[in-house]
Amino acid sequence: MLPTHIITLKQIAHDLKLSTSTISKALRNSPEISAITKEKITAYAKKLNFRHNPTARALKTGSSKTIGVVLSTIENPFFAEVINGIESAAHENGYNICITQSHGSSKMEKTSITQLIRYSVDGLLISLAAETTDTGYLQSMQNAGLPLVFFDRVAPQINTHKVVADNFAGAYQATLHLLNSGCKRIAFMSSALNTSVALERKAGYLQALADKGLAINESLIRYCNQDGESNKEIDEVVNELLLLNEVPDAIFTATDNISTKVFQCLHRKGIRIPQEIALFGFTNSDLVELTAPTLSSIHQPGFDMGKKAAEMLIALIVNGAKDITFQTLVLPVKVYARGSSRCIGCA
Amino acid sequence: MLPTHIITLKQIAHDLKLSTSTISKALRNSPEISAITKEKITAYAKKLNFRHNPTARALKTGSSKTIGVVLSTIENPFFAEVINGIESAAHENGYNICITQSHGSSKMEKTSITQLIRYSVDGLLISLAAETTDTGYLQSMQNAGLPLVFFDRVAPQINTHKVVADNFAGAYQATLHLLNSGCKRIAFMSSALNTSVALERKAGYLQALADKGLAINESLIRYCNQDGESNKEIDEVVNELLLLNEVPDAIFTATDNISTKVFQCLHRKGIRIPQEIALFGFTNSDLVELTAPTLSSIHQPGFDMGKKAAEMLIALIVNGAKDITFQTLVLPVKVYARGSSRCIGCA
DNA sequence: GTGAAAGCGCTAACAC
DNA sequence: GTGTTAGCGCTTTCAC
Numbered sequence: 001m002l003p004t005h006i007i008t009l010k011q012i013a014h015d016l017k018l019s020t021s022t023i024s025k026a027l028r029n030s031p032e033i034s035a036i037t038k039e040k041i042t043a044y045a046k047k048l049n050f051r052h053n054p055t056a057r058a059l060k061t062g063s064s065k066t067i068g069v070v071l072s073t074i075e076n077p078f079f080a081e082v083i084n085g086i087e088s089a090a091h092e093n094g095y096n097i098c099i100t101q102s103h104g105s106s107k108m109e110k111t112s113i114t115q116l117i118r119y120s121v122d123g124l125l126i127s128l129a130a131e132t133t134d135t136g137y138l139q140s141m142q143n144a145g146l147p148l149v150f151f152d153r154v155a156p157q158i159n160t161h162k163v164v165a166d167n168f169a170g171a172y173q174a175t176l177h178l179l180n181s182g183c184k185r186i187a188f189m190s191s192a193l194n195t196s197v198a199l200e201r202k203a204g205y206l207q208a209l210a211d212k213g214l215a216i217n218e219s220l221i222r223y224c225n226q227d228g229e230s231n232k233e234i235d236e237v238v239n240e241l242l243l244l245n246e247v248p249d250a251i252f253t254a255t256d257n258i259s260t261k262v263f264q265c266l267h268r269k270g271i272r273i274p275q276e277i278a279l280f281g282f283t284n285s286d287l288v289e290l291t292a293p294t295l296s297s298i299h300q301p302g303f304d305m306g307k308k309a310a311e312m313l314i315a316l317i318v319n320g321a322k323d324i325t326f327q328t329l330v331l332p333v334k335v336y337a338r339g340s341s342r343c344i345g346c347a
Numbered sequence: 348m349l350p351t352h353i354i355t356l357k358q359i360a361h362d363l364k365l366s367t368s369t370i371s372k373a374l375r376n377s378p379e380i381s382a383i384t385k386e387k388i389t390a391y392a393k394k395l396n397f398r399h400n401p402t403a404r405a406l407k408t409g410s411s412k413t414i415g416v417v418l419s420t421i422e423n424p425f426f427a428e429v430i431n432g433i434e435s436a437a438h439e440n441g442y443n444i445c446i447t448q449s450h451g452s453s454k455m456e457k458t459s460i461t462q463l464i465r466y467s468v469d470g471l472l473i474s475l476a477a478e479t480t481d482t483g484y485l486q487s488m489q490n491a492g493l494p495l496v497f498f499d500r501v502a503p504q505i506n507t508h509k510v511v512a513d514n515f516a517g518a519y520q521a522t523l524h525l526l527n528s529g530c531k532r533i534a535f536m537s538s539a540l541n542t543s544v545a546l547e548r549k550a551g552y553l554q555a556l557a558d559k560g561l562a563i564n565e566s567l568i569r570y571c572n573q574d575g576e577s578n579k580e581i582d583e584v585v586n587e588l589l590l591l592n593e594v595p596d597a598i599f600t601a602t603d604n605i606s607t608k609v610f611q612c613l614h615r616k617g618i619r620i621p622q623e624i625a626l627f628g629f630t631n632s633d634l635v636e637l638t639a640p641t642l643s644s645i646h647q648p649g650f651d652m653g654k655k656a657a658e659m660l661i662a663l664i665v666n667g668a669k670d671i672t673f674q675t676l677v678l679p680v681k682v683y684a685r686g687s688s689r690c691i692g693c694a
Numbered sequence: 695g696t697g698a699a700a701g702c703g704c705t706a707a708c709a710c
Numbered sequence: 711g712t713g714t715t716a717g718c719g720c721t722t723t724c725a726c
Contacts, residue, residue, distance in 0.1 A: 008719055019697045024721060034695055054465055055411070056719035059402045059702050075427045083421060087448065096462065099446050101434065115443065118401055260634060267637055287607060287632060290614055292639030355703055366713045371705060381711055403703035406718050 007050040016044060027052075058120050067313060068116030069099045070109060071127040071152075072227070078256045078284040078302045079127070082151065085306025086125060093314050095122070102129040104229050110137065123147035123313045125306075128155055130191035130198070130227040147316035151309040152300075153195045154328075161316065162328040163309040167197055170298035170333040171204025174280040175252055177296070177335070179212045181342045183250035183278050187220040187241050189262060190254035191227035198223075201254040201282070220248055228258040231265070238265050250278035250341070259283045263295055263340070274342035293339030301331045354397040363391060374399075405467050414660060415463030416446045417456060418474040418499075419574070425603045425631040425649045426474070429498065432653025433472060440661050442469070449476040451576050457484065470494035470660045472653075475502055477538040477545075477574040494663035498656040499647075500542045501675075508663065509675040510656040514544055517645035517680040518551025521627040522599050524643070524682070526559045528689045530597035530625050534567040534588050536609060537601035538574035545570075548601040548629070567595055575605040578612070585612050597625035597688070606630045610642055610687075621689035640686030648678045 009027075013020040018037070026033045026041040027050075033041075058064035067090055071079045083099060090097045098121060100112035109129045116124060124146065128135070135155045142148050142160060154162040178186050188205050190198045202221070209216060222237045241248055253259040259281025266273055273279050273293055280296045288295035308329055316324070356374075360367040365384070373380045373388040374397075380388075405411035414437055418426045430446060437444045445468060447459035456476045463471060471493060475482070482502045489495050489507060501509040525533050535552050537545045549568070556563060569584045588595055600606040606628025613620055620626050620640055627643045635642035655676055663671070 009721095010719070020720080021698080021722075022696055024719095025696090028721090032695065037695080051461075051465055053406075053719050055402055055406045055467055056702090057721080059400075059406050059704090059718090060720045060722090062702080064402070073427075074421050074430060075424065077422065077424070080420075080422045080427065084448075101431075114398075118398055120402055263637060264633070285632075285634060286611070287634040287638065290610060290638040291634065292637065356705095357703070367703085368705075368714080369712055371703095372712090375705090379711065384711080400703050403718090404705080406702090406720090407704045407706090409718080 006053075007045075007048045008053070012041065012045060012048065012050060016041065062120055063122050064096075064120045065094060066096045066098055066119065066121045067310065068113070068119070068121035068124045069097055069126075070102060070112050070116070070124065071099075072104050072129055073101050074099065076256050076284075077286075078152075078300055081284055081302025082127075082306035082309075085303040085308075086310040087306075088303075089307045089310035089314065093311075095310075095314065097310075104129045104131060104227055106132040106134070113138070113141075117141065117146070122317045123149070125309050125313055126150050126155075127152040128195065129153075130195055131225065133194050145321075147313055147321060149309050149313040149316065151305050153197050156196055160321075160326050161309075161312040162326075163305050163312065164196070164200075164328065164330055165300040165305065165333050166330050167200035167333075168204040168207070170282065170300075170335065171201035171252065171254065172208045173204075173335045174282075174296070174298055174341075175205045175208035176212070177337050177341055178250045178252060178278055178280055179208060179214070181250075181274075181278060183342070184214070185217065185220060185246055185248045186250040186252055187222065187248035188252050188254065189222050189224065189237060189258050191258070192223050192225045198254060205252055205254075217246070219244055219246075224258055227255055228261045231261060234258065234261045234265050238262060238269075242269075242271075248277060250274070250280070253279065253281035256281075256283045256285070259295070259297065260285060260288075263291070273340050278342040279340040280337075289336075289338065291340075296338040296341035297336050299334040299336060301333070304331055353400075354392075354395045355400070359388065359392060359395065359397060363388065409467055410469050411443075411467045412441060413443045413445055413466070413468045414657065415460070415466075415468035415471045416444055416473075417449060417459050417463070417471065418446075419451050419476055420448050421446065423603050423631075424633075425499075425647055428631055428649025429474075429653035429656075432650040432655075433657040434653075435650075436654045436657035436661065440658075442657075442661065444657075451476045451478060451574055453479040453481070460485070460488075464488065464493070469664045470496070472656050472660055473497050473502075474499040475542065476500075477542055478572065480541050492668075494660055494668060496656050496660040496663065498652050500544050503543055507668075507673050508656075508659040509673075510652050510659065511543070511547075511675065511677055512647040512652065512680050513677050514547035514680075515551040515554070517629065517647075517682065518548035518599065518601065519555045520551075520682045521629075521643070521645055521688075522552045522555035523559070524684050524688055525597045525599060525625055525627055526555060526561070528597075528621075528625060530689070531561070532564065532567060532593055532595045533597040533599055534569065534595035535599050535601065536569050536571065536584060536605050538605070539570050539572045545601060552599055552601075564593070566591055566593075571605055574602055575608045578608060581605065581608040581612050585609060585616075589616075589618075595624060597621070597627070600626065600628035603628075603630045603632070606642070606644065607632060607635075610638070620687050625689040626687040627684075636683075636685065638687075643685040643688035644683050646681040646683060648680070651678055 009020045009023045013023050026038045102109035149161045151163045228234045253262050282298045356367045356370045360370045373385045449456035495507045497509045575581045629645045
C-alpha cells in the first residue's frame with residue numbers, strides 16, 4: 001500500500017519485453033544470460049533504482065539476509081557496544097540485524113528466538129539470559145540447521161562457535177588487586193551461577209584467594225538471581241553482607257549491572273569507598289573514571305566481541321557447519337585499577 | 348530450510364480435510380466460519396503450536412506488524428530508554444520493532460529508512476540525525492501513506508505526530524540555575540542548530556539570559572556538528588572556549604553525549620568543576636549522581652517518550668491519518684541541580 | 695540464451 | 711459456511 005511506484009521484476013520485464021525469470025537471473029548475474037541483455041537489464045534497473053523485495057525473496061528462499069540478535073538489555077552499555085560490533089560486521093557483509101531483548105527472562109528469550117526464526121533469520125547471535133537453564137529448544141534448532149553463535153553468556157552444553165571475554169583472568173586480576181591492596185574479606189556478587197560468565201568469574205575469584213592462601217568464605221559469596229535488574233535485589237544482598245559478623249572489606253562485583261548498582265547502593269548508604277568497603281567490578285561505562293571514587297573495573301572488548309561473533313556466524317551461514325570444528329574465542333579484557341579498590345601496595 | 352516441521356495452513360487444511368482459506372479465516376476468527384469448525388481448527392492449530400508465517404503474511408498484505416525505529420545510536424542511554432518504551436508499547440499491541448542506527452549520518456539514516464520500507468514496516472518512529480536537513484524523501488513517503496511519528500529530534504517541516512521533551516523549559520531552568528549560582532559567562536554547547544531540539548534548548552538558554560538582563564555573547568555559543576561523536580571535536584570546542592579573552596565560568600551542554608564528553612574533557616584537563624567552570628547538562632545516565640562532582644543535569648523521560656510515540660504511531664497505523672489533527676506531545680523534564688553547577692544562592 | 699510455469703505461505707474475491 | 715482461485719514478488723526447474 002506504500003510508495004506507489006515500487007519497482008518489481010515484473011515491471012522491468014514488462015518494460016523491456018522480457019520475462020521475469022530473465023530479469024531475475026540477469027540481476028543476479030547468472031551465466032545463463034547473455035552479456036548484452038544483462039547489460040541492458042542492469043542499466044534499466046539502475047535507472048529505476050530497483051531493489052529486490054526482501055520479503056518476497058525471504059519467502060521464496062527461506063533466507064532473509066538478516067541476523068537475529070538476542071541479549072538481555074541494550075541499556076547495558078556493554079551490550080550497546082556489542083551491537084555496534086555486530087552491526088559493523090553485518091553491514092560489511094550485506095546482512096541486516098534484528099535486535100531483541102530478553103530483559104533477563106528465559107520466557108521472553110524463547111519468545112524472541114521463536115519470533116526471529118519465523119522471520120527466517122539466517123542465523124542467531126545469542127547472549128543468554130542469566131536465569132536460562134533449558135537450552136533444549138536451541139539445540140533442536142541447531143540440529144535442524146540453524147547457524148548459532150554465542151557471545152558473552154554462552155551455553156556450555158551447546159557445541160558451536162562462541163566468543164567470550166577472558167572472564168577468569170579479569171576476575172582473577174580484580175580479586176588479586178583487592179588482596180594486594182590489603183583486603184581480607186572480599187565478597188563476591190554475581191548473577192545466578194548458571195551462566196558460563198558467572199562460573200568463570202567465580203573461578204577467577206576463588207583462584208586468586210587460593211593463590212594468596214585465603215580460605216573460601218561461603219557467606220561472602222552472593223548471587224543476584226535477576227542480575228541486579230531490581231535495585232531491591234541489590235539492596236537486599238548488600239544488606240545481608242553488611243549484617244554479617246564479619247563484614248566484608250571489599251566487594252568484587254561480577255557483572256556490569258551489579259557493579260554500578262552496588263556502587264550506587266553503597267553510596268546511598270553513606271558507606272565510604274574504599275575506606276570501609278573497597279570495590280572492583282566489571283563495567284563498560286566510561287563514566288566510571290569520573291565517579292568519586294573512580295571505579296576500578298574490568299573492561300570487556302564489546303565492539304570486538306560483537307564483530308567477531310557476527311563474522312563467525314556469517315561464515316557459518318555462508319559455508320555451512322559441515323566438517324567444522326567449533327571454536328571458542330577468548331578476548332582479553334582490560335583491567336583498570338582505580339580509586340575504589342584502595343590501592344595501597346601497588347601503583 | 349529450517350525447523351523441519353514448520354506447520355502451515357496447508358498442513359492443517361490437509362489434516363483436517365478442509366481448505367486453506369477456511370483455516371485462514373477460522374484462525375483469524377472470521378464470522379464467515381461456523382463456531383464448530385472454528386473450534387476444531389483452533390484446537391488443532393494450538394495442539395500443533397501453529398504460528399502464522401510473518402513473511403508470507405507481509406508479502407500478501409503489505410503489512411509486517413513491525414515498527415521501524417531510526418535513531419542516532421543506542422550507546423546513548425537516553426535512546427536505550429526510549430527503545431524500551433517503544434518496545435513496551437509495541438509488544439502490548441502485537442507489533443515487533445526493528446531498530447536501526449544512523450550514527451549521526453544523514454546518509455545512513457536514509458539508507459536505514461529505505462531498507463525499513465522495503466521490509467514493509469507498518470510505520471516509522473524517527474529521531475533525526477543532527478546533521479540532517481533534507482527530509483524531502485520522508486515527506487514523499489508520508490504522502491504515499493507511510494505513518495510517521497517523530498520523537499526527540501523532530502522535523503519541523505513535516506506535519507505529523509511528535510513527542511518531545513520540554514527542551515525549552517529544561518534549558519531555561521538549567522541556565523537560570525547557573526545564573527542564580529553566580530555564573531556570568533555561561534557558554535552554550537550543542538549539536539548543529541538544524542535540529543528542533545538544539546533550537547529549543549538554545550531558546551531556553553537565551554531566554555534565561557534575557558530574563559536576568561544578560562547580553563548574549565555569541566563567542567560563547569558553540570556547535571559540535573557531529574554532536575560530539577568524536578572526542579576530538581569536543582576537545583577543539585572546549586579549547587576554543589578556554590582561549591577566549593573572557594573564559595566562560597560555566598557551560599550548559601545541550602545534549603547527552605556532549606554533556607558527558609565535556610565533563611570528561613574538563614576532567615582530563617584538570618579544570619576544577621564547578622570552581623573554575625560550572626556545568627549543567629542534559630543526560631539520562633544514572634551514574635552522574637556518583638561523579639565528582641555530581642553532574643547537574645536535565646533528565647528526559649526516555650521510556651515515556653518511546654512509549655507515547657509508539658502508541659501514537661500504532662494509532663496512526665490502525666486508524667489511518669485521515670481527518671486527524673497531528674499533535675506535538677511535550678513531556679516534562681526533571682531538573683537535577685547537583686554539585687557541578689555551584690549552587691550558591693539556592694538550595 | 696530465454697521463457698513458461700510452479701510455488702514459497704498466506705489472504706481475499708468470488709463461487710457455490 | 712466452505713471451497714476455488716488468483717496473486718503478493720521472487721526464484722527455480724525445465725522446456726524450447
